[in-house]
Amino acid sequence: MVRAGLRAFVAACLLALAGCGDTSGPVPQRTGPADLQVLIGSSGAAETKAVTEAAAAWAATSGNTVTVIPAQDLDQQLGQAFAGSSPPDVFYVDAARFADFASVGALEPYADGLPSAGDFYPTLRQAFTYQGRFYCAPKDFATLALQVNEDLWAQAGLTAADVPRDWAQLTAVAERIAAKGITPLVLGDTVERIGAFLVQAGGWLISPDGTRATADSPENLTALRYVQQLLRTRLARYPSALDTGWAGEAFGRGLAAMTIEGNWIRGALAGDYPGVRYTVHALPAGPAGEGTLSFTTCWGISARTPYRAQAVAFVEAMTAVDQQLAFASAYGVMPSVTTARDRYLQAFPADRAFLDGADHAQGPVNAPRMGNVLSDFDTQLQRLVVADPQAILRRLQRNMTAALR
16 A cells, blocks of 8 residues: 555655756766665565675775665655655665656666666566666566465365366365365455456556556456455455465465465565475466566665766666575575576575566556555455456546546
8 A cells, every 4th residue: 555655755746846856957976985875675684684784795895885774664764855855875666666756757767777787577677667768676576476285285185286277277176175174265355466367367457558557358357257256155265354464374374275475475484384384386377378466676766866876886786696696595585687597496496486477477557646546446356255346447447547647
């Protein structure tokens, strides 16, 4: 959901662009050593430590200084910083929020000039491309895959050969699991999980160029009707129906045989449910073939920084293959460049399904002013078991079209 801080930031920038982009003229650039301020939305202590140490190493060899600031609330702190005309030089930008920043001129469009620009996965490049310009370097990414609880799987009389490869097999296997009194699938109740079914059906919410809503389509309707049928027959349950906060918790507690989550689940289960034995597989294909969702963050550089060259050099160092692999080992992310693929799989062979998903992954809706629209869509999806899928999609189409004007 869009937080108040970012909503205020976007509104302020749309009403008065001073300090939010390049509308007040070019920013004088400073040569020599820089004092870079880097604001990160850290996933935890491991990420904060890894980024801080990497920044210190780069500073020591480059002659610059870097202050890494772990945000308590990234959206709010960025909103306040831009509103006060004092944004950090470098900062994390979530793909779901990227277009809001790019559309108001807050970001320096530097990424096409990186030596590694062509090495980023195409879906990640697209996630940070606005009006044809590749703005910022993806720092890492995650995709969705299918997790199978080995003990519950065996309890249902299933083997590795029964892992579902398509929707028909998913339904058939889920029915066998349910017959044993086990919840087959726990599924997150938002577009960030259910959206994978849209992609598998050949649909999505917006055109590739981010200019036209495509929510009300036969493909999306097919997907929502399929998910609705899983929910109505209790072959799938939302986490709240199992009295849990998210699907990973329900899966970790052994309340469902399958779930659909990203590679972050590895760390979550290891920390909270270390006894769970599970395997990871590609998501079942839909009528249009394989499909998953990708989640990524970029290294944004402020359009108002006086240290553009130094900031770009910092990002180059943070996205180098060796550095990305070090981050992967430190806090469980997947490198954003194809050139790190083989070495990553050597280190983390169990993550192959996640990494293979990059070839058919759909990134977030890449258009500004979509936060409230997608929050409303999530609210409708939470009622999918009793709602009309066609009405949900028509409502979303209207709301997206209005926001795109």
